[in-house]
Amino acid sequence: MYSLIQLLTKIGLTEKEAKAYLISLKVGTNPASVIASRSELNRCTMYSLLESLIKKGLMYEIEKDTIKYFTPISPRQLLMWVEEKQRDLSYHKNEILSHISELDSLRHPNQVLPEIRSHSGKPGINKLYNDAISEPFLLISAEPIEKPHQFFGQYASMFLNEKKTIHLTIRKKNEVINLTLKTHKDLESIPNCRPLEIIGKYKLFILDDEDHYGIEIKQDRIISGHQEQFHYLWNIKKDPRP
CATH class of the missing domain: 1.10.10.10 (Winged helix-like DNA-binding domain superfamily/Winged helix DNA-binding domain)
Structure with missing residues (x-):
């Protein structure tokens, strides 16, 4: 279902x-x-x-x-409903095309648009992880899972090899775990989890690796907003380790 x-x-x-x-x-x-x-x-x-x-x-x-x-x-009527939506979208697409010049004329010359790339399939997700570990630091929001995750088994190790720092927050239903990772020994102590959002200095990565899909965003204002939100939530609950 x-x-x-x-x-x-x-x-x-x-x-x-x-x-x-x-x-x-x-x-x-x-x-x-x-x-x-x-x-x-x-x-x-x-x-x-x-x-x-x-x-x-x-x-x-x-x-x-x-x-x-x-x-x-x-279900057959549902199929007809989808076909009707397709016809409506096709009509609206033609309407937008006929007004594209007018719409373009309204754009502010200094408008800055985010650079967005999508990644799909296992090779796409691996490409996203490789892009992420090229960042100078990482802020990672994750959720718990039963088995060890590829990112923390492989890519996080490569990242820490370069003496970089990961701030990791794992959000369970009624619990938040915040961890600072600086060494491979730190990696050994973390619970099994998978990253949902990886925030770097220059890029933001949003992941759904169950379906092997991710989005990479490059836009200063968006990244800054996510960084501020992460730090705010991080400061509410400190790293539980002594």
Whole structure:
């Protein structure tokens, strides 16, 4: 079911909307309370999601004996909905093309745009890690995982070989662990985790290596903002080691 949720988010639904659609598809025509009972969502939240799906044209509402029932469109109708969105996007694309000169004329001459590169697949993620360890320092936000991660097993070692410093924050559900890594011995003491965001001096890296995808951003203002946020959260909870 998770792969179907991912599929629906790719065509414009939020994750919760996707869950609501799939659950209602499974249980059939029912009140919001029944659909909610088959999910982890309460009735009010489910009702809001169903109303949102109605506005998007993915759900019908039927009233019987003062009770509102909800019915999702069929998978084939969903395909037609996607095709309609494609036609709308194609129309809007042509509209933008016809006004591109007018839009360009509104741009400020000193406007600075961020340089953004995407990386996909294992080779792309490895390229991103190689770019990251060329930075003079690294601020890393990570989440816990069960097994050792490639970055800390290979790339962090290469980074520390050059006497650089890593500030690592691992955020669990009810706990935050902040660690300063300067030597290989420091690496041995960290819990298993994977980086979600790597902030350097010149570049910012946002990662989803479960799906082998990452984004590299080069823009001073964006990087500075992420650095400030990291340091603010870091100072709330210090390195737990003596």
